[in-house]
Each structure stands twice: as structure tokens, then as C-alpha cells.
Amino acid sequence: MDFIVKLAEGFINLFQTGADTFIDWMGSIVPLVLMLLIAMNTLIQLIGENRINKIAQKSAGNPLLRYMVLPFLGSFMLANPMLHSLGRFLPEKYKPSYFAAAGQFAHTSNGIFPHINPAELFIFLGIASGIQQLGLPMTDLAIRYLLVGLVMNFVGGWVTDFTTSYVEKQQKVKLSKKVNIEG
Amino acid sequence: MSKKVKIVKGSGGFGGPLVIGINGKKDKVMYVTGGHKPAIVDKICEITGASAVNGFETSVPEDEIMAAVIDCGGTLRCGIYPQKGIPTINIMATGKSGPLRQYITEEIYVSNVDVDQVSVAGEDEGAEQASETVQQASSEETEKKEKTESEATYSKDKKIMETRAEQENKSLLTKIGLGAGKVINTFYQASRDAVETMLHTVIPFMGFVALLIGIIQGSGIGDLFANIMSPLAGNIWGLMVIGFVCSLPFLSPLLGPGGVIGQVLGTLIGVEIGKGNIPPNLALPALFAINTQNAADFIPVGLGLAEAETKTIEVGVPSVLYSRFLNGVPRVFVAWLASFGLYK
DSSP, X not given: OHHHHHHHHHHHHHHHHHHHHHHHHHHHHHHHHHHHHHHHHHHHHHHOHHHHHXXXXXXTTOHHIIIIIHHXXXXXXXXXXXXXXXXXXXXXXXXXHHHHHHHHHHHHTTTTOTXXXXXXXXXXXXXXXXXXXXXXXXXXXXXXXXXXXHHHHHHXXXXXXXXXXXXXXHHTOOOOOSOOOOO | OOOOEEEOOOTTOOBOOEEEOOBTTBOEEEEESTTOOOHHHHHHHHHHOOEEEETTTOOOOGGGEEEEEEOOOSSSHHHHHHHTTOOEEESSOOOSOSTTGGGOOXXXXXXXXXXXXXXXXXXXXXXXXXXXXXXXXXXHHHHHXXXXXXXXXHHHHHHHHHHHHHOSSOOHHHHHHHHHHHHHHHHHHHHHHHHHHIIIIIHHHHHHHHHHHHHHHHSTHHHHHHHHHHHHHSSHHHHHHHHHHHHOTTTHHHXXXXXXXXXXXXXXXXXXXXXXXXXXXXXXXXXHHTTTTTTGGGHHHHHHHTTOOHHHHHHHHHHHHHHHHHHHHHHHHHHHHHTTTTTO
16 A cells, blocks of 8 residues: 555656746746847837848848848847848858858847747756756856857858858859849 | 548647648649658648659749648747648647747648548539638638738727827827837737747746656656766767767758757756756856757758748758758867856
8 A cells, every 4th residue: 555655656746846847937937038028029129120131131241240240130130930031131152051050049049038039948948947956047158158159150150151162062053142132 | 633632630630621632833742841751741642643842852932832741849830831821731739839820720730640631532522622612711701800800909009199190290299109109019019929929839848848857857767867968968078979969960850840859958958957967067068069950950941031042942951951060069169168167
């Protein structure tokens, strides 16, 4: 009989631990993220999409603008997935590279600005909740995540320029380096 | 050979039944499933005579797509094709979720579909067609209804603003009032959007992860994981191995969907950090290590959003996979260098 009781207790304990974790998050992370989401959504609405589109058009020429400034601002302003739409202002040749950089900016900035990619927040939050459990501030981690991302995502976009050239040769096609905007 | 195919939802799925067939130029079934071809694609093609196209390797003009087959866990793709008006078949059991969830409706989307859910549409095609047109009509109607409704709610609070805004000689007070009204409305709408996102996207995932943590910590599995994870995630070399594996070009598109694998790995490592088995400064390189496959499954769709040509997508997919591979391990290493002094 004792055995069965132990077994049942152990079984319930699985869910109790989960429930404690859940309600802990509901009390700490959820309100914080919600407030940030509201503030960011408002800011984005007030600034407007047109301004960021203008920046995109001017960023085509320079790799630093193209793979660092544009995807960073784009992820902040348009969030995932619409940030990828900014690629339409770039020449065909650079679209894969922009995607490579932008896809990563949708994560590295997510620690501080969760509105960018709330659906995949737990990549950051999963690890950061361990930090929180130790009583250490999550912000330190989030800021370093963003800064390392800023540099390495740029490198990622830039390296993709070369892999694109390589695949071009492999497939024997040439992608245009000229901007072609329709409509 | 232009029969119609009927697709119903699987158990726990959402939406449908869809009845689709070749219609003019629309004769292609596009599957965007990280490269492998689900069996239902063959079956749909067999019944309808449509041709299958791997959306991961090439792109198809939107007006030639009869239906899209996806394997989205609920973050993005499940909304993108419905948004474009393309009938969408998800092989996962995802319902209305993700940032584009408002486009996912019963009329255009069906999920958790396997071979058994695909069948030839009823003998009397006429009736089926009729029902389809009825369905379309009804969907149009509901759309219209929604539109008029949203317009109606819009015009309710807009009319006053509009009439005021149309007045030529606005007093300062009116101007302030209009401005404040606009800002407050924006805040309110932003709040509605944010609450929706939390309810439909973040909290469900939180529940899933919390249960996972409960099972890991409450049972003995936690110690087992600690034994496996600590040597792997507890030092920089192990993290680089994780990063390397996740970035392998043939694996990364399969690990990508929904970021679910990355999020589960993150949670596991987080638990170990919380218990003190992994030093906290390694959290930074770990963030990069578990996510070297980032967006690898999403390349064709992302390039599609950038209005890339078919040629660009064909070049872009392998190119980005290669660059993810080249970057993966260095990213982890640089993050490790940047983690010195963190939480010391």
C-alpha cells in the first residue's frame, strides 16, 4: 500500500513541479513581456512602416548598413517574419545574405526586445530562466546576446555573399547586383 | 484525370474539410517541409493529376499553386499561405496560432493530415463542386461580414475624429484632442495585439515548457540529463559540438521548424544552469550553440517575403545553409570570448 501511495505522490509531484514553474513565470515573465510588447507595438505604430522602408532603400550599397543596421532596425520595427520583407529593396544577389543576417537578428535582439519574436522567445528564456533561478540579473545576458549578435550576424550576412557567389558558380547562374523594385 | 481530392483534419487537427482540384493554371502542389516529401503529396497528386514541387528548392508563382503542404509547428508558415489565399495542408496538428493566426480559417486550412485523411472527393462531383462554391461563397460572405464589421467598428470611433479632422479651422484644443485620441487608440490596439500574442503564442509554449521542466525535475530523468548535458553544455568544446551538429546543412532545415528543438534544448540547459551544474557565464555561448540552425527551414519563405526571383531562391537556399554551417561554430566561440566577466 505504501508503495502505491509513494507512486501516486511521485506522479503528482511531476505536475506540481511543472505547475510551480508555470505560475512563477506567469507572475514574473508574463507581465514584463506583456508590458514590453505593448510599448513596442505602440512605438512601431507611431513611427510607421514607411520610414523603415526608406532606410531600406538607402541601405543597398554598403554591407555594414545592409547586414547590420538594416536588419537590426528592421527586426525592431517590423518584427519576425515581416522583417524579411525588407529584402525586397535589395538587389537579388544580396537577398540571401540579408535573410541570413535578418533571421539571426530575430533572435539575438529578442532577449531585450521580446516583441521581435515572441513565438520563439524560449530559446532565450529557457536558458535565461536558469540564470534567474540563481538570482542573477537576466539583462546582463540579454545585452551581451544582443551585442555579440550585432557583430556575428553581420559576419554571417557578409559570409553569405561569398557562399552565394560559390553556389552561383556551382549552378552556373548569375544573380543581378542591381536593385529592381517593381511597384 | 482531374478529379478532386477531399482532405479532412486528422484527430486533434484543425480546419477543413478542403476539396481541391486543378483549376486553370493552378496545377501544382508545393511542399515546404524541410526537403523530405510527405506521402500525402504523392497521394494528392495521384488523385488530382497535379504535379508536386519542392518549395524548399525552388519557388512557384503564387497563381500556379493549387495547395501548399507544410509541417509548421505554429510559428509562421501555417499563416503565410492562408494569408495569400492558398489552400494549406499542415501535416502537424497546429491550429490557429502564430503571428498570422487570423488568416487561418476552416475554409482554407487543414491540419494533422496524413495519408488516411486524403480521399477522392465524392462520386457526384457536381454536388461537391456546388458545395465548394457554396463554401467559397460562405467564406466570402463571412469575410465580407468581418470586413463590414471591422469597418463598422472603425467608423464608429472614426467618424467623430473624421468630422473633426475635416473642419478647416481647427482650434488648438481640437488638435490636441485629435492627437491624444490617436495616441491612446494606438496604445489600446497595441495592447490588444500584445495580449493576443501572449495568450495564443507565448503562454501555450510556456505551459508546454513548464510541464517539460516538471517531468525532468520531478522524475529521475533530470539527473540522467545532467549526466549527459553537463559534460556537453558545461564547457565550451561541448557547446561548439552542439553548435556544429545543429548547423550541419542536411540537419539544420529539419531542426528549424518553430524553433522548437532550440527552445527545448535551451530549457534543458537552463535547468542545469539553475541547479549549478553549468556555470552561468556559459549561458551566452549556449544561446548561440543551440540556435546555429536558426531559420534554416524558413529560407525559401523568407526569400519569398523579400520578393526574390525563383533563381535567387534556388541559389539562396544552399547558400544560406552553407553560411550557417561556416558561421555556426565561430559564433559560439566568439560568444564564449564575450562571456568572460559575465556573472563573476
